[in-house]
Each structure stands twice: as structure tokens, then as C-alpha cells.
Amino acid sequence: MSGNARDRLKKLHRICRERGIPLTSQRRAVLETLLLRSDHPTADQVFEAVQDQSPRISRRTVYRVLDTLVEFGLIRRVHHPGAIARFDGMIHRHHHLVCIRCNKIVDLESPDLDNISLPKGKPQGFDVCDFSVQFMGMCPKCRKEKKK
Template sequence: MDQLPSMRLTTQRQIILEELAKVTSHPTANEVYDMVRKRLPRIGLGTVYRNLELMADSGVILKLEVGGTQKRFDATVYPHYHIRCSQCGKVDDINIPVQPNINDAAAVASSYEVIGHHIEFTGVCSDCQLHLKDPSLN
């Protein structure tokens, strides 16, 4: 059997995970960096990227490759879907039942070995709905 490389419990890694778990938003690497820097001012951005990537690979967190230019991260590993605001780019969880059977449909419809799926809704968040109705708020 392959042995997974050991993953040490460094201060940086713990705090990155703690800060990510604190929020229900889906922060980008840079946003996590800002959050963590309040507790570890000398941490490097590369460390944040490296650890988010490592934790995503090991399944401790989720890496969301959603619309927009940046990757986002989520401490909620439980399967769920997301909705992204087309105006401000914010990403929220959306609590509708996971569709387990569409993976099978996809397997039938393609030559791929299907691993999973993700649904990303697009919409306008309540904040941006207000701002669109009353542009003076901007």
C-alpha cells in the first residue's frame, strides 16, 4: 500500500483551517490570507496557497472552482451546491437536495468515468438587488 506523506500539524495549518471554518462565505486564497494575518502577521501568501491546496487534496476542505477568476475554499466538505452573485461575485451555499442519480445519467451519456458533479446557480444577491433598484446606494 502507498503510504500517504505525513502531514504535520503546524501552527499555520491549524490557524488557516480554523479561520476558514469560522466563515460561511467561500473566501479566496487572498481573503483567507487577510483573515489569518490578523493572528499570524508574518505568514506568507505562498504558505496559505500551499496549505489550502494540500488540505483540499486530502479532503479536509473543498476547493471550489466556480465562476469568476479566483478559486474559492470551503470548510464544509458535506456535498452541497452553490450560488454566485453575477454582480458582486459572492458565493453562498444553496440548500437543495443533492441529485445523486444524475451522475448515472451522465455516465450513460458519455465515455467518461464519472466521479461527481457540481451545480452552480447564478443570480443576484439581495444586497445587489437593492443596489440595482436604487443606484444611489452604490
């Protein structure tokens, strides 16, 4: 496990202690699963993966734990309009390449994009706090399959 992942697990420990809630093995397992993957799984995919470690965990518990981890700022929910929610273990600012055919989401790091300045004031009444750029297109696998 990378140092980054270890730090995040430590942070989970700290937040649970501060809030006086138990660090359940389920919370740990869900966070670990997301930290080990970069494919932005859906809640159901997280549920399937966690089941290997915790066979008795319920789908509802996984959904609830995901919400809690998002609230704690330990993972992110990826907003992809019109599609089912996906979860991201990478919480620093980054961008995404989204395949319009298979819905694959790939991380894209770009210092140039990171430095776009946020709109000044409160445009349309919004207090903007962060952003992420999504590029829509077709992944290599889908491009190949479409040619056939």
C-alpha cells in the same frame, strides 16, 4: 467551534500523523479560518484572516497550505468558471447561489438536487464522481443597489 469543525481538525491531525508531516500552526490556522466562514473566501481573503492569528505567515505559505488541505479532502475548491478560485470549508455535497454582480457565493442545501443521479457509463469519456449545482443570479444587496 462546532462539533463538525472539531472533527475536521482531528482529521487533519490524523492525516498529518499518517503521512509523517508536521501539523504546523499554519495548517491549523488556515483550516480553522475556513471552518469558521461560510462566504467562500479567495486565497487572499484567507491570507488576510489568518494574518490576525499568525502575523508572520506569508502569502505563499497560505496558498500552499490551501492546496494541501484540498488534496487531503479537508476543504474544497469551488469551481466558478472565469473567476478566481474560492475555498469552501463545507465538504459534503451542496450547491451554490452565485451573484453575477458581486461574486458572492451562498451555500444551498437541497436534498432534491443531491439526489440527481450521475450519468451512467462514462459520458464523453468522463468518470463522473461528484457534482454541484450553481445557480447564477443577483443577491439581495445587488438587487437593491441596482434599483437606485
